[in-house]
Amino acid sequence: MADTEPYENALDAIPGAHPYPRSSRYHDAEIGVHRQADGTEVRYVKRRLLPPLDQLDDENRYHTVSSGDRPDLLAQHYFGDPAQWWQIADANPVLDPRELTDEAGTVIEVPLAGGFARSDRGNRRV
Numbered sequence: 001m002a003d004t005e006p007y008e009n010a011l012d013a014i015p016g017a018h019p020y021p022r023s024s025r026y027h028d029a030e031i032g033v034h035r036q037a038d039g040t041e042v043r044y045v046k047r048r049l050l051p052p053l054d055q056l057d058d059e060n061r062y063h064t065v066s067s068g069d070r071p072d073l074l075a076q077h078y079f080g081d082p083a084q085w086w087q088i089a090d091a092n093p094v095l096d097p098r099e100l101t102d103e104a105g106t107v108i109e110v111p112l113a114g115g116f117a118r119s120d121r122g123n124r125r126v
Helices: 006-014 071-079 082-092
Strands: 031-035 043-045 060-064 107-111
Touching: 071 082, 082 107
Parallel strands: none
Antiparallel strands: 031 043, 060 107
Protein backbone atom coordinates (compact mmCIF):
# COMPACT_ATOMS: atom_id res chain seq x y z
CA MET A 1 0.00 0.00 0.00
CA ALA A 2 1.33 3.41 -0.95
CA ASP A 3 2.10 5.95 1.75
CA THR A 4 -0.57 8.55 2.30
CA GLU A 5 0.69 11.99 1.42
CA PRO A 6 0.10 14.63 4.09
CA TYR A 7 -2.65 17.09 3.27
CA GLU A 8 -0.29 20.07 3.17
CA ASN A 9 2.05 18.35 0.70
CA ALA A 10 -0.88 17.48 -1.52
CA LEU A 11 -1.86 21.16 -1.65
CA ASP A 12 1.67 22.07 -2.74
CA ALA A 13 1.23 19.87 -5.80
CA ILE A 14 -1.94 21.65 -6.98
CA PRO A 15 -1.09 24.52 -9.32
CA GLY A 16 -2.37 27.78 -7.86
CA ALA A 17 -3.09 26.32 -4.38
CA HIS A 18 0.04 27.93 -2.93
CA PRO A 19 2.16 30.31 -4.96
CA TYR A 20 5.22 29.21 -2.96
CA PRO A 21 6.08 25.80 -1.48
CA ARG A 22 5.89 25.27 2.27
CA SER A 23 9.66 25.47 2.61
CA SER A 24 9.80 28.93 0.99
CA ARG A 25 10.29 32.07 3.02
CA TYR A 26 7.31 33.49 1.12
CA HIS A 27 4.88 30.64 1.83
CA ASP A 28 2.92 32.58 4.45
CA ALA A 29 3.37 35.98 2.82
CA GLU A 30 0.19 37.73 1.81
CA ILE A 31 -0.48 38.02 -1.92
CA GLY A 32 -1.62 41.41 -3.16
CA VAL A 33 -3.36 42.28 -6.41
CA HIS A 34 -2.65 45.45 -8.36
CA ARG A 35 -5.04 46.40 -11.14
CA GLN A 36 -3.41 48.27 -14.01
CA ALA A 37 -5.14 51.03 -15.97
CA ASP A 38 -6.16 48.55 -18.66
CA GLY A 39 -7.78 46.28 -16.07
CA THR A 40 -5.03 43.69 -16.06
CA GLU A 41 -4.44 42.21 -12.61
CA VAL A 42 -0.88 41.81 -11.42
CA ARG A 43 -0.33 39.64 -8.34
CA TYR A 44 2.60 40.33 -6.04
CA VAL A 45 3.96 39.19 -2.70
CA LYS A 46 3.45 41.72 0.06
CA ARG A 47 6.19 42.39 2.57
CA ARG A 48 6.80 39.65 5.07
CA LEU A 49 6.57 40.71 8.68
CA LEU A 50 9.16 39.25 11.02
CA PRO A 51 9.09 39.28 14.82
CA PRO A 52 11.19 41.92 16.59
CA LEU A 53 14.66 40.53 17.31
CA ASP A 54 14.22 40.77 21.09
CA GLN A 55 11.33 38.28 20.92
CA LEU A 56 13.50 35.63 19.29
CA ASP A 57 16.09 35.24 22.06
CA ASP A 58 14.35 32.40 23.91
CA GLU A 59 13.65 30.48 20.71
CA ASN A 60 17.11 30.59 19.15
CA ARG A 61 20.50 29.07 19.67
CA TYR A 62 23.81 30.65 18.78
CA HIS A 63 26.56 29.72 16.35
CA THR A 64 30.10 31.11 16.31
CA VAL A 65 31.16 31.54 12.69
CA SER A 66 34.23 29.59 11.60
CA SER A 67 36.35 30.03 8.47
CA GLY A 68 34.52 28.38 5.57
CA ASP A 69 31.02 28.72 7.04
CA ARG A 70 28.33 29.79 4.61
CA PRO A 71 24.62 30.40 5.22
CA ASP A 72 23.64 27.40 3.10
CA LEU A 73 26.10 25.12 4.91
CA LEU A 74 24.77 26.27 8.28
CA ALA A 75 21.21 25.62 7.12
CA GLN A 76 22.23 22.11 6.07
CA HIS A 77 23.84 21.55 9.47
CA TYR A 78 20.98 22.92 11.59
CA PHE A 79 17.92 22.14 9.45
CA GLY A 80 19.10 19.43 7.07
CA ASP A 81 18.22 21.63 4.08
CA PRO A 82 20.59 24.21 2.57
CA ALA A 83 17.63 26.05 1.02
CA GLN A 84 16.52 27.07 4.53
CA TRP A 85 19.39 29.60 4.88
CA TRP A 86 16.79 32.34 4.94
CA GLN A 87 15.63 31.24 8.41
CA ILE A 88 19.09 32.14 9.76
CA ALA A 89 19.06 35.40 7.80
CA ASP A 90 15.64 36.24 9.26
CA ALA A 91 16.94 35.75 12.81
CA ASN A 92 19.83 38.18 12.30
CA PRO A 93 19.75 41.84 11.27
CA VAL A 94 21.56 41.62 7.93
CA LEU A 95 20.52 42.71 4.46
CA ASP A 96 22.88 40.38 2.59
CA PRO A 97 23.05 36.78 3.88
CA ARG A 98 26.78 36.70 3.12
CA GLU A 99 27.23 39.18 5.97
CA LEU A 100 26.31 36.34 8.36
CA THR A 101 29.51 34.41 7.72
CA ASP A 102 31.93 37.04 6.37
CA GLU A 103 33.91 37.29 9.59
CA ALA A 104 35.10 34.29 11.61
CA GLY A 105 34.29 34.62 15.29
CA THR A 106 31.00 36.44 14.74
CA VAL A 107 28.17 34.99 16.83
CA ILE A 108 24.90 34.62 14.94
CA GLU A 109 21.48 33.44 16.01
CA VAL A 110 20.05 30.26 14.58
CA PRO A 111 16.32 29.63 15.09
CA LEU A 112 15.24 26.22 16.28
CA ALA A 113 14.13 23.88 13.49
CA GLY A 114 10.53 24.62 12.63
CA GLY A 115 10.81 28.06 14.20
CA PHE A 116 9.57 29.83 11.13
CA ALA A 117 8.88 33.48 11.60
CA ARG A 118 5.18 34.00 12.10
CA SER A 119 3.39 37.08 10.91
CA ASP A 120 1.34 37.29 14.13
CA ARG A 121 4.38 37.83 16.36
CA GLY A 122 5.57 41.26 15.40
CA ASN A 123 6.08 43.83 12.77
CA ARG A 124 9.69 43.69 11.62
CA ARG A 125 9.78 44.09 7.84
CA VAL A 126 12.08 42.44 5.34
